Amino acid sequence: MTQSDPSSRAEEAVPPGDGPAPGTGVSFVMPVLNERRYLEHAVASVLAQDVGGPTELVLALGPSTDGTTELAMRLAAAEPRLRIVHNPAAHIPVGLNLAILASTHPTIIRVDAHSELSPGYARRGLETLARTGAANVGGVMRADGRTPFQAAVARAYNSPVGLGGGSYHGGTREGPAESAYLGVLRRAVLDEVGLFDETIRRGEDWELNLRIRRAGHTVWFDPELSVTYWPRESWIRLARQFRATGAWRGELVRRYGRRNGVRFFAPPALVLLVALALVIGVLQVTGVLSGLGALIASLVYVPLAAYALLVAAMALAPGRPADPVRTPRERIWTLAVLPTMHLSWGLGFLGGILRGAGDTVDASRLGTRNTPLP
16 A cells, blocks of 8 residues: 545645744644553643644544543543544554544644644744745654653663764754654645655655655754653563664665665664674684684674773763753663664664565554553
8 A cells, every 4th residue: 555645635835935824724643552651741732732823633543452542532522622533553654644634724743642742832833834935844852751761762862872863863953854753744745745655654754755855845954843752661662663663764775775874774784793793702612713713803893892882881971961860770771772772773674674674563552451650
């Protein structure tokens, strides 16, 4: 299945410097699956947005097992601006398309149930759309954590060492961008280029932004836009998430080749280095490799030692000025979090490159019936 057909409500493309501005109607769209812990706060951050015009929030509700469905229904019953469409497939791009097709306003703002919009986010996004003439505007993803583990993951997200330094992980310079986190989008452009590609389970935003740029439109980064993101709460969920994300990035490389940034190849290179070091280590211990050959082969340990020092430095680094306190447990978790992110992503990437992502899904989104609230 390819990307969904555009809605019949196609509008004319908006010329630069014209179009959505404060006072224009906005449709927020949010795919939801097993997000009972976060949904209420995410919804509240959306409903608090003031754009000087009508707003709506369309939830694409997947078949949750943790009480999310019941919570979403209660929220919708109490709030006329909140509507629900059902997403039985549970896939993010499918849910986004269903929500967009059910929406009614000329500006679409994507929201994640694992995130919270900062005050004034929507109004600023509309102003930037009008000022720049861009088709899609995104801002900074500021990860945060409530537990020592989640805080360690958040610091890795916010660091170039953790996720490769994309602009939306901490950039400060406004301008054209390759992609956008979440996004404030012109509906007319979505109708023009097509909606999200439903064959892509992860990285669907990057692919959509590629089509937007190929159509001659601009994707814009505005560091004044800020979204709080809450990472996965456990080591196994983090590993599953990053393996799936890596697999789909590998799939995108298969499809689009060199259009993917060089930074995406660092984690798989680390995986290959670790595998090579293990093989050489076994050969050295068993005596198969000795003498000068063993000495030369030992050079493979040098970049791994440098990586270990980098991880240790991240664990020992002081906190940010806005959040200077780092607990011992958070520092210890950092020693596990960074390699987990890199190696899981790299393993998934190699699998995606070699055989494609196939039906790989983000298993970290699958919940249990008795997930406790924090």
